[in-house]
Amino acid sequence: MSTRTALSLENGVVSLQEKVNDALRLARQLGASQAEANASFGTGFSVNVRLREVETLRHQRDQGLGVTVWLGHRKGSASTSDLRPEAIEESVRKACALARYGAEDPASGLADADKLAKSIPELSLYHPWAIDPAAAIELATTCEAAALDFDPRVTNSEGASVSTSESLRVYGNSHGFLGSYPESDHSISCSVVAAQDGAMETDYEYAVARDAADLPGPAEVGAEAGRRTVARLGGTKLETCNAPVLFPARVARGLIGHLLSAISGGALYRKSSFLVDTLGKPVFASRVTIDEKPHLLKALASAPFDDEGVATTERRLVDAGVLGGYLLGSYYARKLGMQSTGNSGGAHNLVVHSTGETFADLLRTMDRGLVIADLMGSGVNPVTGDYSRGASGFWVENGQIQYPVTEITIAGNLKDMFQGILGIGSDVDRRGAVLTGSILLEQMTIGGS
């Protein structure tokens, strides 16, 4: 059975580039002083196997084109999933019509021409996976079996999934920039249920990579899902207390994610950030250093240019605790009287330097406290940094995990939490835009019974 659709990524480049150029040409004809267009095409499929039987097979095929025009400094945008010429024309006309209602805003416009990427580095982001659904079902079956067979207390399953996708993105603007690059993403994941004394727990494990050759074996992913799930059985509540908290690498990524929101241009300009006016100031403990590395080969958040075509560059974002830069696109950079940092659309691979300890070392340093397994809820106030979330995890005494805990809260303020980082593990989790090891925090308030 063939899963490839007629428009492949190879022959799609030319077609999408033409559509982008058509949109830009039309915008100019309609009187736009500046314009940009973004076209994308993606294809792939995913399978889910549950209790050793195939459950779903989903084919995915997405396309879209978005266009933004400026009449002077007035902006309008439109997008369409219909890529026929008449639909693209309608979108460009709509964007121009909307721009007439926008207000004159001197900061609004394309990125400065001299910031645009001059060449497009090959970042090894595209590795198609020659796999058909039958083979993917076999991998998912192996993965789930490893979880189900991990322990007799694993009694049920949400299933194991294997997915593959390829996409192509073309960005062009009226400065004459036209860039494109293909990407691929492949993943294996598994989620199971374990039961003991009438109570159930669930957990999951996943792997994701640009190149299927870099994925761990499916049985490895499944066994880890089983291990994580069984470990949560028998959780109890804690007494309310103050204690050190260890965020394992997988959870620690989210902690650094709060930094990204707080130093993004929009949040800073609107002052809806707890890190307003902190450039050049110590926002972390001095042992924390963070680099942005947009050109890491095969990394999930690598990109040769940002959403405005601005060249991405490697830089030190946090140096020995001191904030060295913000995450800016052109618009909010101009509003703040600064320069774009190539972060329109987000951060590209934030690499948090390890302070050298293993996870076991961090447990020993902590001695007595909480290891987080999972966090729930959105209890972070971006303006004040107040942090309060639901949690489950493990209680640690004498540097050793003792028993699982559940239905608790952890609370603090991100400013204090960032300053209170005692160590960053060498166990780096590479499954996202933040690459960090486990992070040990000096103290948080734990709410329990």
Added chain:
Amino acid sequence: MNAVVAPESSLARVRSQVLDAAGIADHDLERALGALMRGTVDNADLYFQVSRQESWTLEDGIVKEGAHSIEQGVGVRAMSGEKTGFAYSDELVVPALLQASAAASAIVRQGQQGRVQAWQPRSGHRLYAPIDPLPTLTDDDKVALLQRIDSEVRALDPRVKQVVASLAAAHEVILVCASDGAMAADVRPLVRFNISVIVEQGDKREQGYAGGGGRFGYEYFTPEQVLEYGREAVRQAVVNLDAVPAPSGEMVVVLGPGWPGVLLHEAIGHGLEGDFNRKGTSAFTGRVGERVASDLCTVVDDGTLPNRRGSLNVDDEGTPTRNTVLIENGILRGYLQDKMNARLMGTESTGNGRRQSFAHTPMPRMTNTYMLAGPHHPDEIIASVKKGVYARNFGGGQVDITSGKFVFSATEAYRIENGKLGAPIRDATLVGDGPTVLNRVSMVGNDLALDTGIGVCGKEGQSVPVGVGQPTLRIDGLTIGGTGGDE
């Protein structure tokens, strides 16, 4: 009933708008469904969607951007036992439809072409007018509305330093036809207004937020209505300027009416969705008929409330929505079902089969979930608490279906001391256990309110608009996660 437009003619209009425009004839639908109904396939459906959305955003006192998007396509699904094959195309043309059908049916071994039932138009409710809300206000008036609220809100309080306001509308037209003979269409308007403000006092900064909307045109946003949202956003931000750290630990918690009903959505609603119960992964699995709440509690999921954000004339499988009793006087009565999970559990769909778009598969989802009013005056409830917390407004929530543990985050809350409201407290998360929390409800207010029309529910990567509601509730013990210690 004096329906202005008979459902059949509404279906006819949608057919002409979606299918005729794409050159898709009845025999093409039959061919596509026939291709899907091979071998052991129990049921198959085609879901056509054409939608347009717009949004207008104001910041710094000016409308910075108008945006418009068009999304259209067809989703094709074949179901066999517990198996689902799914494909979609964003090209509304016959070859793409047939190609998607072939891909979706590959889930089952090939076999003889199956039979498709003769279509019978399903008449859904008429809960909202089948209008396109985008042109219900001129573009000039949309801009003027946003500019007016900006200056009005800044005039309310000199501490207001930033105002971000937005106006958005969606016009969604859907048509579903299924091998079981169901054929239904729905025209779904949806509008929304949001405002967020930042206030500053000395070196303190706080954010406040308000908004609302529903299934009608922009005319709902009268100057008075919009100003009310603005006042509410400012009030919340200003209250929090004086907030003190929240306590931590288990306490008596009083939840206000309306949006705090997100408690029910998280603690109860998700756990009663048919897919989790069919699979046996919900903490509520197999508990129909058991006591899961105090006898003061009756909770329903009602997709039939006129003009509400969470309401639908028919669900995304063509089944008319219902008012489903989930908990009646504390006893668990039933689950929320789509067609597939109903079939596998030997029951019928409750009209809760929903999907984010044609590119997603339907699942059992909530519509408007709320608790019915009880006997107590809200003042009486607060007066009954010696020491505790009154939570008046919330951000979002989340639940772990399997363990039953849920959280939701208070954005406006106060201490209660000796029956009286005390100081406002800082943002705090509340955590509890779904199957037991409602057993601790000891008082239920007579002030049932629904939210203002702001809810978005996420499940397995799919977002759908929903509503929640409740009267004031007293819960004798929830864990609150502040930094203020356990006095």
